[in-house]
Amino acid sequence: MKLSEVPMDDANVLEGKTSFVQYAVDNEGKYVEVKSPGFKPQNIALEQAWEEVEENIKVSADLVLENKKSPIYFFMHQEIMDVKILSEYVDMPRWKVKRHLNPRNFSKLSDDVLQKYVKLFKLNSVEDLKQFDLVKWNLRK
Amino acid sequence: MEFEEIDFEHKISAHCENGVVANLLKHYGLQLSEPMVFGIGSGIFFTYLPFIKLNGAPVTSFRPMPGAIFKRINKCLGIKTITKKFPSNPKLSMEELDRLLSKRIPVGMVVGVYNLTYFPAPLKFHFNAHNIVVYRKEGNNYLVSDPIMENPEWISDEDLEVVRYAKGTYKPKGKLYYINQVPQQIDIKKAIKRAIKYSSIMMVKAPGPVIGVSGMRLLAKAIAKWPKKYDSKRAARNLGSVIRMQEEIGTGGAGFRFLYAAFLQEASSIFNSNELSKLSDEMTLIGDKWRKFAVNSGRVVKNRPQNNESYHSVSKELMEIADLEEDLFKNLFKLKL
Numbered sequence: 001m002k003l004s005e006v007p008m009d010d011a012n013v014l015e016g017k018t019s020f021v022q023y024a025v026d027n028e029g030k031y032v033e034v035k036s037p038g039f040k041p042q043n044i045a046l047e048q049a050w051e052e053v054e055e056n057i058k059v060s061a062d063l064v065l066e067n068k069k070s071p072i073y074f075f076m077h078q079e080i081m082d083v084k085i086l087s088e089y090v091d092m093p094r095w096k097v098k099r100h101l102n103p104r105n106f107s108k109l110s111d112d113v114l115q116k117y118v119k120l121f122k123l124n125s126v127e128d129l130k131q132f133d134l135v136k137w138n139l140r141k
Numbered sequence: 142m143e144f145e146e147i148d149f150e151h152k153i154s155a156h157c158e159n160g161v162v163a164n165l166l167k168h169y170g171l172q173l174s175e176p177m178v179f180g181i182g183s184g185i186f187f188t189y190l191p192f193i194k195l196n197g198a199p200v201t202s203f204r205p206m207p208g209a210i211f212k213r214i215n216k217c218l219g220i221k222t223i224t225k226k227f228p229s230n231p232k233l234s235m236e237e238l239d240r241l242l243s244k245r246i247p248v249g250m251v252v253g254v255y256n257l258t259y260f261p262a263p264l265k266f267h268f269n270a271h272n273i274v275v276y277r278k279e280g281n282n283y284l285v286s287d288p289i290m291e292n293p294e295w296i297s298d299e300d301l302e303v304v305r306y307a308k309g310t311y312k313p314k315g316k317l318y319y320i321n322q323v324p325q326q327i328d329i330k331k332a333i334k335r336a337i338k339y340s341s342i343m344m345v346k347a348p349g350p351v352i353g354v355s356g357m358r359l360l361a362k363a364i365a366k367w368p369k370k371y372d373s374k375r376a377a378r379n380l381g382s383v384i385r386m387q388e389e390i391g392t393g394g395a396g397f398r399f400l401y402a403a404f405l406q407e408a409s410s411i412f413n414s415n416e417l418s419k420l421s422d423e424m425t426l427i428g429d430k431w432r433k434f435a436v437n438s439g440r441v442v443k444n445r446p447q448n449n450e451s452y453h454s455v456s457k458e459l460m461e462i463a464d465l466e467e468d469l470f471k472n473l474f475k476l477k478l
Contacts, residue, residue, distance in 0.1 A: 001399055001429060015261045018291040021155040023176065023399040025425060031176065031403035033155075041439025042388035045381040046263060048442055049196070052378065080196075080255070085267055088308035 001025065003034065010037035013046060053080055061134050070106030071132040072097075075121040090116045142243045149247050149276040151286040151293045155393030155400060158210045159184065160288020161249050161272040166220070168247055169323040175393075180404030181217050181332050182210030183340045185397055187466075188352050189360035195310055196266060198382035201360060203396035205343075207251060207270035207311060211318070213339070217332035221322040227315035231302050234315035239278060241319060247276040247286075250317040253307020259287070259294040264389070267309040275301070289391065333408050334478050341474035345467055354467045361459035368452045373445045376452065381442045384435050395435075398428035412478050420473060427465050434458045 001024045014020070019035035026032050060077040063069040076086050087097040092113075099105045100113075114126045123129055149168055154160030154175045163178045173181070183205070190200040204210075208224075215222055227234035241248050253269040254260050277284035281298045296304075305315050344353040351359060360383070367376040387396040394400075402424035409417035434455060441451045 001394060001425065001432065006394075013261065013263045015263070017259070017261050018153065018289060021153060021175075022394045023155065023403045024394075029422075031399070031406050033175075039388050039394075039435070041384050041435040041442075044439045044443050045384040046389070048377065048381045049266075049385070050263065080267060085309045088312075 003027070003032070006034045006036050007039040008036055009040040009043055011043035011047070013038050013043060053077075064132055065134065067103050070101050070103045071129055072106065072117055073101045074132070075117070075123075075129075076101075079121065086120075089120050092116070142239055144239075144242055144278045145245055147242070147245050147247055147276045149274070149286060152288070153291055154288040156184070156204070156391040156397070157272040157288045158182075158204075158207065159400075161274055161286075162211050162214055164274060164286055164288065165247060165249060165320055166323065169320050171218075171220075171323050171327065174403075174407060176400050176403035177407055178214060179210065179397065179400050180340075180408065181329075181336045182214040183336050183343065184210045185340050185401045186343060186352075187354070187356050187396075189356040189363070190351055191359070191363060193310075196382070198379045199363070201383045201386045203386055203392060207272070211249075213336065217335050218327050218329075219324045220320060222318055223321050224316065224318040231306055231315060234305065234317065235298065235302055238275065238283075238317060241317075242275070242278050246319050247274050248317050248319050249274050250305060250315075251313035252301075252304040253309065253313060254304070255307060256300065256303045257287075258296055258300050259285075259290065267307070269307050269309055269311045269313055330411065330478070333411065337408075337473055337476070337478075341470040344470040345474065354463045354470070357459060357463035357466070361456045361463065364459065365449075365453050365456040368446075368449045377442045377445045380438050380452075380455070384438050384442065387431065388435055395428035395431035398424060398431050402428060414478060416476055417478070420469060420476070423465075423469050427462060427469065430458070430462050430465065434462065 003024045003026050006022050006024045014037060019037055022034045022036045023031050024034050056077045057074070060069065060074045064071055064074045081089070083094055083097055087094040090097065100109060111126050114129055118126055118129055121129070150164065152160065152164055154163065156179065159175045159178045159182070162182065163173055163175055166173055166178070186203060186205045188202050193200045211222070214220070225237060227237070238248055250273060251269070252271050252273055253267065254271045255265050255267045257265070257271070272288070274286040275283045276286060282295045283298065283301055285294050285296055287294055305313055307313060347353045347355070350356070364380065367379055371379070388394070392400070402421045405417055405421035405424055409421055437458065438455050441455060
């Protein structure tokens with residue numbers, strides 16, 4: 001890659017906080033460091049990944065509103081987690097966490113258990129988790 | 142505990158592990174460029190692991206296991222380091238960090254980026270193999286030299302503990318490391334020779350189908366099958382994840398290929414070797430091909446075509462790159478320096 005070929009495709013991936021260091025060849029054929037804000041294919045791939053996250057959040061919100069999934073399911077997706085990562089963060093076995101995603105099991109959970117999720121999802125109280133208010137949580141992000 | 146200031150120089154780099162190692166070595170009087178650290182650390186690599194999933198897509202990696210570059214460079218240069226893990230005791234690991242800082246030792250550590258407060262939000266995924274150096278404590282805050290960031294950043298003790306105990310694939314488990322001893326004299330030529338041999342073996346002679354050029358061919362074959370095997374969305378996601386591993390944070394472009402070309406170039410002037418210089422040029426051309434592969438794959442990801450053709454064509458590109466890399470690393474292996 002020549003100096004003139006270093007991609008300068010800025011999609012605000014770095015929010016102006018830093019730049020990507022790239023290595024390219026100057027006119028004398030010597031490698032030098034160049035700072036770049038991004039590269040188009042990388043921006044596309046990243047955008048695709050975030051689109052998928054957003055879509056998952058939307059679908060999960062609908063499922064919670066239809067009472068097919070518990071609110072934990074929504075917050076799990078909002079934190080880009082799956083059951084495996086979630087179970088590790090709340091330090092409970094995977095099968096248990098899976099049960100908590102079911103609204104019927106969720107309604108029977110003790111405050112102690114709910115508190116673990118409240119803490120992880122940085123909610124204010126157990127009520128925040130129980131009273132699922134989509135407008136409120138979408139605003140938060 | 143008293144914390145004196147540590148005179149540590151932060152420098153941004155392409156890759157976090159290179160950067161941390163280069164910055165730490167410099168602190169102990171050994172100045173090596175990022176490409177040199179990367180080359181001697183045998184950072185050039187490829188693996189495709191279809192059976193391990195990360196964020197829902199099979200793992201492609203252009204770098205060895207986290208920590209491998211540091212381990213290799215220590216071995217080749219005779220540097221003594223100490224590594225500690227605290228799997229279930231965050232309190233102890235934070236106390237150990239403070240103890241080291243109070244002795245004016247800059248401390249390297251592995252963290253997850255998802256909860257890394259100062260990180261650019263679009264890059265915050267559950268990725269756990271990020272390296273940073275902590276070199277100062279003031280009140281409840283730590284000063285971090287993160288090689289991905291332009292400037293040093295502050296982080297609170299609570300936030301640091303969270304990222305040091307991130308969950309998911311490759312849990313850091315509070316791992317920290319620091320340099321104990323740097324030898325008075327190093328034999329850089331010997332280290333380079335050894336590293337080149339090691340890398341060529343990994344790239345062309347490693348057993349099994351997943352590592353080095355074999356891994357590239359395995360991935361190329363898989364890419365050709367994705368549009369048949371999966372719906373257009375999932376196929377695009379898989380290919381998108383390859384691009385991200387190749388170009389996102391830390392590769393210096395083209396999945397480290399330009400960094401390695403820069404290393405070969407620096408080595409060629411140390412050995413005064415025309416052959417090495419020629420191989421560096423070849424590596425640059427291969428890097429350009431990787432770039433083209435990313436551009437074409439990016440197009441496929443964006444358009445999500447229903448036909449198989451576009452997947453076949455990027456698969457073919459990757460096959461060609463594998464052939465070129467096989468030649469290059471075979472020549473590197475044979476090279477007498």
